[in-house]
Amino acid sequence: MVLDPCDVIDPDLDAQLDLLAAGYAAVPAAAVFPPDADELPPGPELAAMVARFDPAHAEAGDLLEVAAALGRLEAWTEGLQAAVSAALASRAEMRPDQTGYRSANPVTNTAVAVAGRCHLTARQAENLVGHSLQLVEDFPDTHACLSAGLIDLRRARVITDELGGQDPAVRERVEAAVLPKAPHLDSVALRALIKRLLHELAPVETAERHRRARDRRYVAVTPASDGMSFVEALMPAEDATAIDTALNVAAADAKRADAAAGRPARTRDQRRADALADLGWEALTACADAATRPTPDPTPGQTAAAATSSGPPERATAVTTGPRRRPISVHVTIPFTALCGLTDEPGELDGYGPIPAHVARALAAEGVWTWLSTDPGTGQLLDLGRRKYRPTKALADFITARDRTCRAPGCHRAARSCDLDHIVPFAAGGATSAANCHALCETHHLLKHHANWTVERQPDGTTRWRSPTGHHFLKPPPRAG
Numbered sequence: 001m002v003l004d005p006c007d008v009i010d011p012d013l014d015a016q017l018d019l020l021a022a023g024y025a026a027v028p029a030a031a032v033f034p035p036d037a038d039e040l041p042p043g044p045e046l047a048a049m050v051a052r053f054d055p056a057h058a059e060a061g062d063l064l065e066v067a068a069a070l071g072r073l074e075a076w077t078e079g080l081q082a083a084v085s086a087a088l089a090s091r092a093e094m095r096p097d098q099t100g101y102r103s104a105n106p107v108t109n110t111a112v113a114v115a116g117r118c119h120l121t122a123r124q125a126e127n128l129v130g131h132s133l134q135l136v137e138d139f140p141d142t143h144a145c146l147s148a149g150l151i152d153l154r155r156a157r158v159i160t161d162e163l164g165g166q167d168p169a170v171r172e173r174v175e176a177a178v179l180p181k182a183p184h185l186d187s188v189a190l191r192a193l194i195k196r197l198l199h200e201l202a203p204v205e206t207a208e209r210h211r212r213a214r215d216r217r218y219v220a221v222t223p224a225s226d227g228m229s230f231v232e233a234l235m236p237a238e239d240a241t242a243i244d245t246a247l248n249v250a251a252a253d254a255k256r257a258d259a260a261a262g263r264p265a266r267t268r269d270q271r272r273a274d275a276l277a278d279l280g281w282e283a284l285t286a287c288a289d290a291a292t293r294p295t296p297d298p299t300p301g302q303t304a305a306a307a308t309s310s311g312p313p314e315r316a317t318a319v320t321t322g323p324r325r326r327p328i329s330v331h332v333t334i335p336f337t338a339l340c341g342l343t344d345e346p347g348e349l350d351g352y353g354p355i356p357a358h359v360a361r362a363l364a365a366e367g368v369w370t371w372l373s374t375d376p377g378t379g380q381l382l383d384l385g386r387r388k389y390r391p392t393k394a395l396a397d398f399i400t401a402r403d404r405t406c407r408a409p410g411c412h413r414a415a416r417s418c419d420l421d422h423i424v425p426f427a428a429g430g431a432t433s434a435a436n437c438h439a440l441c442e443t444h445h446l447l448k449h450h451a452n453w454t455v456e457r458q459p460d461g462t463t464r465w466r467s468p469t470g471h472h473f474l475k476p477p478p479r480a481g
Contacts, residue, residue, distance in 0.1 A: 031056075031059075032059075032062055033049075033053055033062040033065050033066050034049065037049055037069055038068070038069070041148065042073050042075065050066060060468060061469045061470055061471070064467075064471060072149030073149070074152065075148075075149045075150075075152045078153045078156075079144075079148075080147065082131070082132035082135045082136055082143060082146070083132075085129050085132035086132045086133045086135070086137070088110050088113075089106045089129055089132070094109050094113070107129050107133065108126060111125035111126040111128070111130075114128060114129060131160065134164060135156065135160060138164070138171075139160055139175065141176070141179055142159050142160065142175060142179065145179055145182065150182070150183040155185070155187050155190050158191045159179075159182070159194065162191060163198075170201055170202045177197055178194055181193065186410050188412045191353070192354065195346075195353050195354040196353075199346035200345070203344040203356070206356060207356045210355075210356050217235045218233070219232070219235075220233070231276070237349055238352075241350070247272040247275050250272070250275035250278070251268055251271035251275055254266070254271045254274065331349075331416070332348065332350070332363045334347035334357070334360040334364055335347075338357045339360075339361060339364055344357040347359065347360025347363070378460070378461075378477075380479070395432070395433075395437070398434055399439060400415045400416050400439060402434070402477075403418075403478070405478065406439055406440055406441040407440060407444075408448075408465070409465055411441060411444055413441040417441070418442075419442060419445045421437065421438060421439070421448065422436055422437055423438060423456065424436055438457060438463065451468065452468040453468065460477065461476070462474055462475065462476050462477060463475040463477075
């Protein structure tokens with residue numbers, strides 16, 4: 001005799017089991033992100049998949065994957081936004097009559113409509129429409145990568161900002177060279193790569209553009225709320241780096257002085273801002289003191305104009321007076337062939353990136369040289385010369401020169417302002433050696449030890465990180481020359 005299961009299972013129990021099974025089926029669908037989602041192109045299907053996801057009950061690994069999917073969807077919508085804005089600006093109704101005024105053009109006209117509909121400022125709308133046209137018309141391949149979710153809008157803007165004013169032939173060559181690498185670089189690394197390629201492919205044009213850009217330097221003070229102001233400056237990279245380095249040194253000195261005097265602690269940003277203000281007040285004091293002193297008589301063979309031109313040097317002396325615990329330095333790396341004038345390979349300004357060869361040569365001519373021995377194939381630093389003005393700890397100097405920046409993923413803080421960290425802790429038997437030490441900024445140093453990150457240094461110098469979610473990230477070694 002064969003029994004029918006329906007004859008032996010209670011209907012109420014069967015209904016409860018069905019309800020329980022449905023509940024179990026619903027939880028994974030909402031809280032677990034499908035492993036093949038990364039293979040889906042950004043679009044409606046991926047958007048629907050993300051919309052069904054419930055972050056409240058998900059594990060960390062799935063949350064990180066959804067964040068990546070949202071980034072691809074955002075890039076997709078930005079690409080579509082660019083296409084729509086460019087199409088709108090091309091419509092006949094968006095083209096003003098010929099007035100002879102440059103401000104009356106399809107971009108500004110379209111921007112007014114977009115600003116009104118989307119509640120944007122005029123400047124925001126003009127930037128949106130203008131960049132959309134630039135992407136669609138001048139950088140179609142970059143726009144395609146953005147629409148496909150391979151790069152985000154920040155990286156697309158880096159490409160258009162750096163290449164927008166270049167000769168079309170150079171622009172197309174550099175764009176074609178960087179787009180395959182762009183999905184694997186952050187915006188800072190991508191900008192550095194583009195600058196280096198421009199120096200290599202068009203050194204004369206790049207140098208001339210740099211000379212023209214110097215003519216546009218300025219400093220602006222813009223009022224802010226609550227009795228504050230913004231200070232904005234556009235200046236040559238070497239000048240900006242010198243100011244940044246001086247503020248870092250002053251902030252470090254102030255931190256020690258505050259601690260020694262028992263004063264309330266200030267943040268690093270506050271100490272840097274205070275140091276900049278001190279420079280201004282000291283310069284004003286020096287100018288006031290100079291104005292109350294009689295003008296010296298010209299020395300024999302010196303004109304009156306030359307005698308009275310001592311204002312700027314006095315002002316500079318006043319700014320830099322005071323005890324310093326260590327010298328302020330600006331680090332420039334330049335290939336020997338470029339230093340000798342045999343080639344126009346760009347130099348590397350620490351904390352900024354590639355600079356024209358003639359600027360690097362001018363800085364090197366007045367500096368103290370340290371010879372870097374590198375592997376010609378990989379550019380990895382092999383040895384650091386000892387010909388320095390002041391003796392330093394050889395190991396710390398080597399690691400700082402080798403690593404260039406913090407070795408954490410996505411961090412570009414200069415190594416000279418970082419901590420030297422034992423990859424394998426010293427207490428666990430880790431050696432104090434170049435193979436077991438690397439540069440980490442204070443933030444990432446703390447995260448490594450207190451936030452479930454692990455790291456190892458591979459034989460080729462690549463740093464391999466494991467995140468708390470189990471994801472692995474590789475940071476290749478920088479080229480030293």
